[in-house]
Amino acid sequence: MQGMDSYRIAKNEILEINNELLSLFSAAKSIPGMSDYSFGDWEKTCKNLPKHLTEDTVRVAIIGPIKSGKSTFLNSVFKGDYVKRGAGVVTSIVTRVRSGERLRATLFFKSWREVNAEMQQALVLFPSLNWRTENGTFDIRQDKERREIQRALADLSSDQLITQDTRNINNVLLSSYLKGYDTVRDLLGHENTVKRYEDGLFAEHKSFAGDESLAVYLKDILLEISSGSVNSNIEIADCQGSDSSNPLHLAMIQDYLMLTHLIVYVVSSRTGLRQADIRFLSIIKKMGILDNIFFVINCDFSEHESIRDLRRLINRVQEELSMIKPDPQIYTFSALYNLFSSQSEIPSKKDRLRFEQWKADMELADFSKLETSRFNNVFYEHLAQKRKSLLLKNHIERLGVMSKGIADWIALNREVLANDADHKKMLLGKIRRHQQRLNQLKSAIKNTLSGAIVEIKAELHLDVNRFLDAHAGDMVKDIENFISNYTISAGRYEESLQSTGFSQTLYHVFQEFKHAIDSFIAEVINPEVIRFIHSKEAKIGDYFQSIVVPFDTMVKDAYHENMGLSDRNKSFGVNPSENTAPDINAVIQASGLVRPPLIANMSYSTKIKTEAYMRLGYYRVSGRLKKLVKRSATDYREEALKALNDGVRRMKRETKQSILFHFKDYQENLKFSYLYKLVEATAASYAQALLDQFQAHFSDLSSIIEQISSSQQNKDQAAKIFNEMDLVSRKLNDRIHQIRHAIAQA
Numbered sequence: 001m002q003g004m005d006s007y008r009i010a011k012n013e014i015l016e017i018n019n020e021l022l023s024l025f026s027a028a029k030s031i032p033g034m035s036d037y038s039f040g041d042w043e044k045t046c047k048n049l050p051k052h053l054t055e056d057t058v059r060v061a062i063i064g065p066i067k068s069g070k071s072t073f074l075n076s077v078f079k080g081d082y083v084k085r086g087a088g089v090v091t092s093i094v095t096r097v098r099s100g101e102r103l104r105a106t107l108f109f110k111s112w113r114e115v116n117a118e119m120q121q122a123l124v125l126f127p128s129l130n131w132r133t134e135n136g137t138f139d140i141r142q143d144k145e146r147r148e149i150q151r152a153l154a155d156l157s158s159d160q161l162i163t164q165d166t167r168n169i170n171n172v173l174l175s176s177y178l179k180g181y182d183t184v185r186d187l188l189g190h191e192n193t194v195k196r197y198e199d200g201l202f203a204e205h206k207s208f209a210g211d212e213s214l215a216v217y218l219k220d221i222l223l224e225i226s227s228g229s230v231n232s233n234i235e236i237a238d239c240q241g242s243d244s245s246n247p248l249h250l251a252m253i254q255d256y257l258m259l260t261h262l263i264v265y266v267v268s269s270r271t272g273l274r275q276a277d278i279r280f281l282s283i284i285k286k287m288g289i290l291d292n293i294f295f296v297i298n299c300d301f302s303e304h305e306s307i308r309d310l311r312r313l314i315n316r317v318q319e320e321l322s323m324i325k326p327d328p329q330i331y332t333f334s335a336l337y338n339l340f341s342s343q344s345e346i347p348s349k350k351d352r353l354r355f356e357q358w359k360a361d362m363e364l365a366d367f368s369k370l371e372t373s374r375f376n377n378v379f380y381e382h383l384a385q386k387r388k389s390l391l392l393k394n395h396i397e398r399l400g401v402m403s404k405g406i407a408d409w410i411a412l413n414r415e416v417l418a419n420d421a422d423h424k425k426m427l428l429g430k431i432r433r434h435q436q437r438l439n440q441l442k443s444a445i446k447n448t449l450s451g452a453i454v455e456i457k458a459e460l461h462l463d464v465n466r467f468l469d470a471h472a473g474d475m476v477k478d479i480e481n482f483i484s485n486y487t488i489s490a491g492r493y494e495e496s497l498q499s500t501g502f503s504q505t506l507y508h509v510f511q512e513f514k515h516a517i518d519s520f521i522a523e524v525i526n527p528e529v530i531r532f533i534h535s536k537e538a539k540i541g542d543y544f545q546s547i548v549v550p551f552d553t554m555v556k557d558a559y560h561e562n563m564g565l566s567d568r569n570k571s572f573g574v575n576p577s578e579n580t581a582p583d584i585n586a587v588i589q590a591s592g593l594v595r596p597p598l599i600a601n602m603s604y605s606t607k608i609k610t611e612a613y614m615r616l617g618y619y620r621v622s623g624r625l626k627k628l629v630k631r632s633a634t635d636y637r638e639e640a641l642k643a644l645n646d647g648v649r650r651m652k653r654e655t656k657q658s659i660l661f662h663f664k665d666y667q668e669n670l671k672f673s674y675l676y677k678l679v680e681a682t683a684a685s686y687a688q689a690l691l692d693q694f695q696a697h698f699s700d701l702s703s704i705i706e707q708i709s710s711s712q713q714n715k716d717q718a719a720k721i722f723n724e725m726d727l728v729s730r731k732l733n734d735r736i737h738q739i740r741h742a743i744a745q746a
Contacts, residue, residue, distance in 0.1 A: 004223070005481040006384055006742075007231070007384040007387045007392075009386055010739055010743065011392065013735065014049075014392060014395055014396055014739065015049075015053070017399055017732055017735055017736060017739075018046050018049045018050070018399060020728060020732055021042075021137070021399065021402055021403060021406070021732065022043070022046045022047070023045050024257070024406055024725055024728060025039050025042070025043055025406075027721055030721060031717070031718045031721050031722075032708055032714040032717060032718060033707065033708050033714070034708075039118060039406075041401045041688070041692070042406075045398060045402070046402070052378065052395070053233075053391070054232070054233070055328070056233055056381065056589060057098075057125060057233055057234070057235050057589075058233060058261050058262070058386050058390060058391065059234075059235045059237065059256075059259050059260045059261055059262075059384070060234065060235065060236045060237070060260060060261070060262045060264065061232075061237050061239055061253075061256055061257055061260040061262075061263050061264070062074055062237060062238050062261070062264050063239045063253060063257075063263060063264070063265055063266070063280075064238060064248060064265050064266035064267060064268075064277070065268070065271075065277060065280075066240075066244065066275065066450050067268065068266045068267060068268040068271075068298060069266055069268060069298035069335050069336070071083045071084060072237050072263065072298070072336050073264070073266055073298060073335040073337040074097060074236060074341060075228060075335075075339050076335045076336075076338040076339040076342065077229065077236060078097065078225050078227045078229060079227055079339075079342035079343075080225070080227065080342070080343070081339070081347075082103075082202075082223060083095060083097065083209070083223070083238055084206040084209045084210035093209075093215060093218050093219070093220060093221060093240065094220065094221075094237050094238070094239050094240070094252060094253070094256050095221045095223065095238040096208060096220070096222045096223070096235050096236075096237045097222075097235070097236050097238070098222070098224050098225070098230075098232070098235050099226070099230045099231060099232050099234065099236070100224025100225060100226055100238075101226060102198060102199060102224070102226050103198060103199050103202040103225060103226060104196060104197070104199075104202065104223070104224040105196065105198075105202050105204075105221065105222075105223050105224075106195075106196050106221070106222040106223075106224075106674040107195045107196075107197075107208055107218055107220075107221055107232075108218065108219045108220040108222075109184070109187055109188050109193045109194070109195065109206060109217055109219065110188070110217055110218070110219055111188065111189065111191055111192050111193075112139075112140075112141065112189065112190060115177060115188070116139055116140060118177075119137045119140060119174060119177055120137065122170035122171075122173050122174050123138060123149075123174070124510070125506055125507045125510045126152065126507060130604070140177060140181060141177075141185075144694070146178055146181065149174060149178065150178055153171060153174060153175055153178075154542070154556070156171065158641070166443065169515070172212070173216065176212050176215075176216040177211035177212075177213075177216055177217075180211070180214045180216060180217060183213075183214060184214060184217045187217075188217065192219065192449045208221070209221060233292050233387060233391060233638055234387070237256060237260075239253045240253065244740050245457065247515065247518035247519040248518060248520040248522070248523070248599055250280075250283075250522040250523070251521070251522045251526060251598050251599040252596050252599065253505065254522070254526050254530065255597050255598050255599065257284070257287065257289060257739060258533075258595050258598075260289075261292060261390065262292050262293075262294070262379075262382065262383060262386060263280070263289070263293040263294070264296055264379075265277075265293055265294070265296070266296050266298050266335075267295065267297050267317060268297075268298055268300065269297050269298060269299045269300050269303055269304065269313055270303050271298050271311055271358060272316060273317050273321065279523070281321075281325075282324060282326050283522075283523055283526075283527050285324055286527035286531065287526075287527045287530045287531060287737065288530065288531050288534055289530075290324070290325050292382075292386075293316075293328075293329075294329050294331065294375070294379060294382075295313060295321060295328050295330045296332070296333070296335075296375065297317060297330060297332040297333075298333075298335050298336075299333055299334045299368060300334070300336075301337065301361060301364050301365075302354075306363070307363045310364070310367070314330065317330065318330055323348075329378070330370050331372075331374060331375035331378075332367075332368075333367075333368040333369075333375065333403055334358070334368045337355070337358055338372055340355040347602070348558045371552075373525060388742075388743045390583075390585060390586060390589060392739075392743055393583065393586060393715050394586045394590065396736060396739050396740055396743060397689075397740070398688075398689075399691070399736055400733075400736045400737075400740060401692040402692060403729060403732045404733065404735050405692065406729055407729040407733060410725050410726050410729060412518075413718075414719070414722045414726070416428065416431075416720060417708065418719075429564070441551075441554055442552075442691055444551075444689055445548075445551060445690055445691065448547065448551075449683045449687055450683075450729070452543070452544065452683065453679055453680060453683050456540060456544075456679050457676055457679055459539075459543075460539075460540075460676070461538060461671060463539075464536075464667055464670055464671050468663050468667040469533050469667065470660045470663065470664065473663070475525055475528060475529065475663065476659065476663050477515075478524070478525065479520070479525060479659050480659070482517070483652050483655055483656055484652065486517075486648075486652070488509055488512075488513075488644070488645070492645065493505050493508070493509065493641070494637060494641070497637055497640045497641070497644075499639065502640050502644070503642065505640075506647050508648065509648060509651075510647075512540075513648065513651055513655075517655060522598075529598065530598075533595055536675055537585075537588065537678065538584065540584060540675070540682050541582075541583075541584030541678055541682065542586075544682050545686075547686075548686050548690060551690060564653070582685035582686060582688075582689055584682065586679065587678070587681055587682050587685050590681075590685075591677070591678065591681040593673055593677055593681065595670075596670050596673060596674060598667055620637055729743040
């Protein structure tokens, strides 16, 4: 936990420096004639800094297959049974956990419109005819429609309940919504609603997280836990199983992974690394975020006869992981043992007996403790480094700029006051000329950055269109090729046509097709989209970095000119050209911008079914006509297979249309709602970094100096205050230099 302490120390030091700067501004305003003086953006920045430090967040994602122990691991980190574990439910949401002053669970619900839209899409091509709606749109709040769908689901055959060797996703969705309706009916509304469970009611949130009939109504869960084990500004999320049968769950994980700074991948020692793990880790590698990942083999003591048996598993997992990530960081311990160890009392008798049995196996227990300690040392140190470099670096750099600027301003005023009237007049003339040059420099920087904004937006416009455009983009072409090449095996559905009929077989084909396209998007397309977005973010940062390089010399010259105004100030301060440029990830974090979500909900219509039935009728009539002219007749099975293939063609057409609409929408959102705004935020950050050091020099000092010099008493009082401010600012610069060095070493 040493790394966490170093972060806390650095953060507190920054807050103290910030308060000292605010005190300097107040001290300056206590000088006669300066009560209305403003330090502009400097004061605003210092006043807002504590809030920004509180809001900035480092995110950690806990991922892995179902029942690998992710929730147990998260509970062990927070040292309590806060997240529901062992439910065996395919969770479809991300449970985010943060440190808080009290126990609180915040549940974010879908709106009725979102629920009905999901159910209506699940009902496309639904095989049973025992349901209907009054006006063609489904509303779960109608008793009659709920009863009819319940009967229709009960009529489904076993073939319709299984898709891709697992429960049919749409049928599970419909059943879950119906089963949970009575519980949530008073909680949902026309807009998204929020429900909080605090203190003694905190545990009630588990009934939603662990029951898929209730979890299906949720969009998000945020838990706040009053635990000293995890500091503020850290969010650790329990993501649903990476081997979920629903590809849209994978897309949800990908959306969260785009926000994360660290990943912990949990592997169960009962199963080792499975094919689903290899597949998911390969996807993460394609996303370009495999660098900041830790692997935890969650050890089940009951599964291993000896430490030798466990080490064989560890070696095998390490060999397999090395094929994806060279030299993976692997830690093996029992998250459940750690959780039990952190609790003063274990509620369950069964768990108490199990814990006592595990403690008796000293070899495995000691190994787990040692590995836990090794993991904690590296994980928390890495987390602290991330927090310092991401959350503190920009703040300390800006405080450094302001501290140097106020020091220069103090020295300049002292110099003016210390001289006679003639020398003072000469200095004020130099100051005015210097201010004119600074204003020219300020104008040049703003004009250049304004032009740069237009130029980089134009480049991004072309880049995004080339990547995502329906006609020129590779992504859309890849999806269209996948759809065009998708085929069904006629022989595979012959038995289904005979046993369950055309309608149910068409539904089965549709579900498999939709699952295939959703999986292709999640596993192949989304990683490429994520890599593309990251590359454009880097391009924006590099572009503005190159734009401001020519200003380095101008800023340096202006700085030296400013230093030359005062003999007392020549040896003070740091050259502004040494300032660190804004980091693009810090700009993203500070701006609050969020990348557009990856989840693509394809829209389909019942026209697929209508057209397929029309084709079936056509083929059957055609067959009868052939009989009349004594040509070879086609039997029902051949007619149905032809109609089925026609139905697949209609599915493909509708899917392509939906894909084109989705990517067009995503293309525009990516440009206008994210990348263009990131360009503007980055430009503002660079302008701020360049101009902040001269903030105090843009005002005219003549009238201020004149008021100070109006009496000897005013001059003496001002000189005393300036001397005190000078001592404080010098100490501040030393402290800032030390913190900057410590963060750079992180």
